[in-house]
Amino acid sequence: MSTVDMAKIVSLSKRRGFVFPSSEVYGGLGSTWDYGPLGVELKNNVKRAWWRANVYDRDDMEGLDGAILMNRLVWKYSGHEATFSDPLVDCRECKGRFRADKTGEIDCPKHKNRKVAGCSANLTEPRAFNLMFKTNVGPVEEDAALAYLRPETAQSMFVNFQNVVNTRWRKIPFGIAQVGKAFRNEIVPGNFTFRTREFEQMEIEFFCKPGTDDDWHKQWIESRYNWYLSLGMRAENIRHYVQQSDELAHYAKACTDLQYRFFPEREDEEKQWDELEGIANRTDFDLKMHSKGKSEHNGVEYVNEHATERLTYFDQEAKERYVPYVIEPSAGADRATLAFLMDAYSEKLGKDGDARVVLRLHPHLAPIKVAVMPLARNKPAIVEVAHKIKQDLQKSGIRAVYDDTGAIGRLYARQDEIGTPYCVTVDYDTLGEGKDGDASGKDTVTVRDRDTWEQIRLPIEGLKAYFLEKLS
Numbered sequence: 001m002s003t004v005d006m007a008k009i010v011s012l013s014k015r016r017g018f019v020f021p022s023s024e025v026y027g028g029l030g031s032t033w034d035y036g037p038l039g040v041e042l043k044n045n046v047k048r049a050w051w052r053a054n055v056y057d058r059d060d061m062e063g064l065d066g067a068i069l070m071n072r073l074v075w076k077y078s079g080h081e082a083t084f085s086d087p088l089v090d091c092r093e094c095k096g097r098f099r100a101d102k103t104g105e106i107d108c109p110k111h112k113n114r115k116v117a118g119c120s121a122n123l124t125e126p127r128a129f130n131l132m133f134k135t136n137v138g139p140v141e142e143d144a145a146l147a148y149l150r151p152e153t154a155q156s157m158f159v160n161f162q163n164v165v166n167t168r169w170r171k172i173p174f175g176i177a178q179v180g181k182a183f184r185n186e187i188v189p190g191n192f193t194f195r196t197r198e199f200e201q202m203e204i205e206f207f208c209k210p211g212t213d214d215d216w217h218k219q220w221i222e223s224r225y226n227w228y229l230s231l232g233m234r235a236e237n238i239r240h241y242v243q244q245s246d247e248l249a250h251y252a253k254a255c256t257d258l259q260y261r262f263f264p265e266r267e268d269e270e271k272q273w274d275e276l277e278g279i280a281n282r283t284d285f286d287l288k289m290h291s292k293g294k295s296e297h298n299g300v301e302y303v304n305e306h307a308t309e310r311l312t313y314f315d316q317e318a319k320e321r322y323v324p325y326v327i328e329p330s331a332g333a334d335r336a337t338l339a340f341l342m343d344a345y346s347e348k349l350g351k352d353g354d355a356r357v358v359l360r361l362h363p364h365l366a367p368i369k370v371a372v373m374p375l376a377r378n379k380p381a382i383v384e385v386a387h388k389i390k391q392d393l394q395k396s397g398i399r400a401v402y403d404d405t406g407a408i409g410r411l412y413a414r415q416d417e418i419g420t421p422y423c424v425t426v427d428y429d430t431l432g433e434g435k436d437g438d439a440s441g442k443d444t445v446t447v448r449d450r451d452t453w454e455q456i457r458l459p460i461e462g463l464k465a466y467f468l469e470k471l472s
């Protein structure tokens, strides 16, 4: 079980260059974060692994990279303009603003050991607060130019449904995948990168025939759960949460969340868990909402006066036209990155008896795969060989770095802390100048394993094949 609390992850992230507070030299901007040199690699690896599993390894998926700014009408007909809001309460005493459904969880900023709910006498009635950020397109700040920063990536996949079917000769069932930024003016962001106002989503809209949707929903829940496990996430830290009917969005038929144990320090076991990804059966709601003319959903009639076509599918074989159902696995790239970081965090006693941090990231996620270091940085022949090994590994597509910024023991500890699976050390034996003139180690190096701390001696020429196999 993960026992690391968020504070340790925040500290490691700052200390080792995973995540920095954004605009820090000006005092920061609440709950905005910059991914540093290692964070950008880690998050890119998470996104790449997601894309590989959900687009390249399947035959029924296409990719998309939609614009962040879209026609305002997209958000009118998707329902976001009218309903994408959270209930909000203000506190007359401390002037704080809180999500009405979370007052039992949020600490009161004024009174120690009290939750906001404890100040109920000072809280206003809840009111709806729309979470979409507004902006203006073009130089004139008039209503007609109003646009929103997208609060989810999903809508561009719905409105491009017909484009993808037509250009890729796709037959149902198939899906569209997209990774990109989304923005929500969250009332209470926080818990590091768990809830921010600018974040990245990894979303799939999978279109299937009505009647086959329950089965596809099940398959996607399983597939997405297994993805996290395949990247080393520990089963005891991830669970399914089936949303009850009163928790479902009005258009959804069913939704299962994958929850991660983000808050292991909380006493109440139930509160330790929170959403990592939601997998919803959205029925035919979205395609109908963006279709020209009248549509009916759950007994309610909707009229779209602006769309230029109807988003339907014609099954050539069955000679049948229908509106596909949609299964939506919707994950957060930042939340997934945070969960993988927390899950990988471990402490191990070093030979000196001190606790050392070892980040046991899956090799596919590790920002750096191999660190090459010279035993003596003032010996040019050793340095030269180390540089060459680094470059050769990098040319083979293995992310490698050269590091001579400290003594070997310290360098090993630093690489453990950032999750580098392997270290390679070049020494006097490599040059054929071993102890007492021993030349038997010529052209070999030491390879050290992050998790076992075991060291083996390997010939330089075998390194590439060794690492490609280990890291594949």
Ligand code: ATP
Pocket: 152, 184, 186, 193, 194, 195, 196, 197, 198, 199, 200, 201, 275, 276, 277, 278, 330, 331, 332, 333, 334, 335, 336
């Ligand atoms: P929550 O209940 O935590 O607000 P949500 O149910 O509103 O999340 P969705 O709209 O289903 O979230 O978005 C899909 C995914 O996007 C979430 O599972 C989460 O990983 C990510 N996500 C949503 N909002 C944020 C945010 N403010 N910051 C970081 N990631 C987010």
